[in-house]
Amino acid sequence: MAEKLQTRCVIAGGGPAGIMAGYLLARASVPVIVLEKHADFFRDFRGDTIHPSTLELMHELGLLDEFLKQPHQEVRELRAVINGEIVPIADFTKLPTRCKFIAFMPQWDFLNFLSAHAKRFPSFRLLMEHEVVELIFENDRVTGVRAKTPRGEVEVQSDLVIGADGRHSTIHARAGFKEREFGVPIDVLWMRISKKQDDPQQSFGFFQHGKLLVLIDRGDYWQAGFVIPKGRFDEIKARGLPQFQNDIVSFAAFLRDRVAELDDWSKIKLLTVQINRLQDWCREGLLCIGDSAHAMSPAGGVGINLAIQDAVATANLLGDKLRNGPASMDDLRKVQARREWPTRLIQAMQVFIHRRVVTGATSGRQSSLPLVFRLLKWFPVLRQIPARFIGIGPRPEHYCRRGR
Ligand SMILES: Cc1cc2nc3c(=O)[nH]c(=O)nc-3n(C[C@H](O)[C@H](O)[C@H](O)COP(=O)(O)OP(=O)(O)OC[C@H]3O[C@@H](n4cnc5c(N)ncnc54)[C@H](O)[C@@H]3O)c2cc1C
Numbered sequence: 034m035a036e037k038l039q040t041r042c043v044i045a046g047g048g049p050a051g052i053m054a055g056y057l058l059a060r061a062s063v064p065v066i067v068l069e070k071h072a073d074f075f076r077d078f079r080g081d082t083i084h085p086s087t088l089e090l091m092h093e094l095g096l097l098d099e100f101l102k103q104p105h106q107e108v109r110e111l112r113a114v115i116n117g118e119i120v121p122i123a124d125f126t127k128l129p130t131r132c133k134f135i136a137f138m139p140q141w142d143f144l145n146f147l148s149a150h151a152k153r154f155p156s157f158r159l160l161m162e163h164e165v166v167e168l169i170f171e172n173d174r175v176t177g178v179r180a181k182t183p184r185g186e187v188e189v190q191s192d193l194v195i196g197a198d199g200r201h202s203t204i205h206a207r208a209g210f211k212e213r214e215f216g217v218p219i220d221v222l223w224m225r226i227s228k229k230q231d232d233p234q235q236s237f238g239f240f241q242h243g244k245l246l247v248l249i250d251r252g253d254y255w256q257a258g259f260v261i262p263k264g265r266f267d268e269i270k271a272r273g274l275p276q277f278q279n280d281i282v283s284f285a286a287f288l289r290d291r292v293a294e295l296d297d298w299s300k301i302k303l304l305t306v307q308i309n310r311l312q313d314w315c316r317e318g319l320l321c322i323g324d325s326a327h328a329m330s331p332a333g334g335v336g337i338n339l340a341i342q343d344a345v346a347t348a349n350l351l352g353d354k355l356r357n358g359p360a361s362m363d364d365l366r367k368v369q370a371r372r373e374w375p376t377r378l379i380q381a382m383q384v385f386i387h388r389r390v391v392t393g394a395t396s397g398r399q400s401s402l403p404l405v406f407r408l409l410k411w412f413p414v415l416r417q418i419p420a421r422f423i424g425i426g427p428r429p430e431h432y433c434r435r436g437r
Pocket of ligand 1: 045046047048049050051068069070071078079080081082163164165166197198199200201202203204221258304305306307322323324325328329330331334335336337338340
């Protein structure tokens with residue numbers, strides 16, 4: 034017999050979208066259960082960027098001072114090394130936000146912080162090692178989920194199911210939602226390389242003739258992301274590890290003395306990159322947000338911000354309704370209507386970056402700097418455009434106390 038639970042809102046997935054939505058709904062006194070399939074938040078593949086708009090939200094929630102006491106790095110200017118030349122890309126210091134920087138913080142610290150605060154609300158529950166495997170339907174309405182746990186099956190009945198289970202979403206597959214796939218010409222190889230005291234002190238992106246190495250500073254090691262043409266991992270493996278190690282060193286010579294740590298392909302994980310978007314984000318009793326509604330690529334490092342903003346819009350638009358009963362289809366559609374155009378805009382930008390910047394403009398053998406980067410180098414004021422796009426994004430969402 035499955036254990037049975039009942040709540041107003043059940044959220045599948047404890048990533049940035051799910052934990053933020055859970056926190057905000059619980060704060061609005063909505064009984065909410067978040068189901069996360071893993072036992073903890075410690076996983077390598079998570080992005081580490083907390084954007085100025087998210088920091089603004091933390092301020093609105095009264096959490097900013099405590100949040101900034103967590104270990105993090107503050108990056109005020111994003112720089113890339115393009116065909117060997119250092120180019121400033123984005124200047125966050127002029128943004129109209131309280132924090133004029135991106136905070137780099139391991140995402141598990143962010144999620145632990147936010148979920149610890151959420152647990153202070155009596156209406157919040159986070160159940161780890163609960164993998165949602167099925168939706169429960171009554172007629173055509175979604176009325177809950179079935180989850181697999183190490184102790185057996187659990188059924189959660191609820192007025193609303195939120196799918197926040199990321200880019201390989203079980204929820205949107207089970208709901209039968211149609212999605213539009215945008216071809217992405219890249220995948221990412223993800224690995225750890227140890228860090229030394231005299232290494233550069235900032236996270237970095239190195240572009241070279243259509244290839245890209247990103248190094249994310251995680252304190253005592255670099256989380257390295259190496260962008261490769263889609264489907265070419267087997268080819269790279271066939272060339273052998275020494276050749277791969279040389280490729281890494283050709284981007285970041287300071288890694289020469291330790292690249293041999295990558296002595297087995299099991300230390301190098303393939304992350305497939307997708308960009309897609311659901312046609313409908315909702316049906317009766319169900320709403321998808323974050324990557325579950327629109328999978329984002331790492332380009333521009335904006336997917337986490339977008340997922341969080343979806344969560345804020347969801348809580349703002351549905352919090353009052355859910356406190357008193359189910360949300361109607363019209364209510365759910367309002368969330369999609371509000372968040373769809375920012376998503377479309379950012380995804381269009383990501384597709385452009387893939388075609389023109391990662392695999393296009395920097396892919397020639399020419400050593401000169403592509404025009405877009407020369408302009409950013411010559412005219413500092415232009416660096417405020419990518420800063421605004423990355424740091425705030427279109428239609429930033431704010432915490433709304435309305436009706437409470
Ligand atoms: C290689 C790579 C690097 C990236 N780097 C960055 C970056 O630096 N900055 C940035 O802003 N964006 C980055 N992105 C994009 C970003 O990761 C996503 O846009 C963002 O994580 C979406 O958040 P989410 O909460 O919707 O989903 P996720 O972060 O994917 O969270 C989903 C959660 O649901 C859980 N889950 C999955 N299935 C189930 C299930 N059936 N039942 C219960 N739980 C489940 C997962 O364990 C996970 O905790 C990157 C993407 C890739 C592919």
